[in-house]
Amino acid sequence: MAVKQGKIFTVTSMKGGTGKTTTVLNLAGIFKRMGKKVLIIDMDFYGSAVAASLNLDGDRSIYNVVDDLTNNRFDYIDNYVLSYDDNIDVLAAPKDPRIATKIGSKYLGIILTKASMKYDILLVDTNYVIDENKLIILDHSDEIIYLMTNDPIDIKNMKSMISIYKDMDKKNYKIVLNEAIDCNRSYFNKYDIKNIMKDNVDYTIPSSFHMKSIDKLVLDGKIMTLDKTVQLKNKKAMKNFDLIAKALLREKKK
Ligand SMILES: Nc1ncnc2c1ncn2[C@@H]1O[C@H](COP(=O)(O)OP(=O)(O)O)[C@@H](O)[C@H]1O
Ligand SMILES: [Mg+2]
Numbered sequence: 040m041a042v043k044q045g046k047i048f049t050v051t052s053m054k055g056g057t058g059k060t061t062t063v064l065n066l067a068g069i070f071k072r073m074g075k076k077v078l079i080i081d082m083d084f085y086g087s088a089v090a091a092s093l094n095l096d097g098d099r100s101i102y103n104v105v106d107d108l109t110n111n112r113f114d115y116i117d118n119y120v121l122s123y124d125d126n127i128d129v130l131a132a133p134k135d136p137r138i139a140t141k142i143g144s145k146y147l148g149i150i151l152t153k154a155s156m157k158y159d160i161l162l163v164d165t166n167y168v169i170d171e172n173k174l175i176i177l178d179h180s181d182e183i184i185y186l187m188t189n190d191p192i193d194i195k196n197m198k199s200m201i202s203i204y205k206d207m208d209k210k211n212y213k214i215v216l217n218e219a220i221d222c223n224r225s226y227f228n229k230y231d232i233k234n235i236m237k238d239n240v241d242y243t244i245p246s247s248f249h250m251k252s253i254d255k256l257v258l259d260g261k262i263m264t265l266d267k268t269v270q271l272k273n274k275k276a277m278k279n280f281d282l283i284a285k286a287l288l289r290e291k292k293k
Pocket of ligand 1: 052055056057058059060061062088219220248249250251253254
């Protein structure tokens, strides 16, 4: 079988609860609609949510990959993933945080590289902490999505992050403003945000995408962007997700 050169897209933020996990799942749905083979990797080791959101059972997780790599037992990434549907697989984070502490950062790059040979797209879910793990994940990513909300601390922290990126001459990031999370909070408009951050918000998840039924969808293990009713009622959000996905695919590999 030919070796693929899949792209690695990481969703992260400067603050908790900005909608990262939900966005990872929604983008997976969009890429599936484009016919891509997607692996979602849950690298939020202390707040794992992907497998639970998709009702995927099983004890296989990234820890097994790390353990087998350490002991020279690793064979194929296929043996460690959980299957959601024909297009979407998941490499889960361990359910037990005591096990998560055993995942050494030095293996994360190897896992990302090996997995990218088998899939068109890797979507990496992360937390908001900047630590050794995060730096390695970001370094291996073709594109990084910073998901932010309309929150003063979030905006200020993004400003610091952007200036660090500019110092390092890095341009492989997109800023996505999630208005579907805190939709009552609209003190700053997109232009205020641009003025404070000195950079553009590239895309918006509109407030119209705020969904009261999200808990029911999660309980049923459904992906919003693959749900017919959600698709019909949220044309604007669906269009924006499409734009984000197409923009990610267009960017050249590092
Ligand atoms: N479009 C939406 N409509 C309603 N609630 C949402 C939406 N997106 C996310 N949420 C809710 O916001 C909370 C945080 O989202 P989550 O994706 O878990 O964020 P993070 O991964 O950044 O912590 C969750 O309870 C989630 O169900
Ligand atoms: Mg999350």
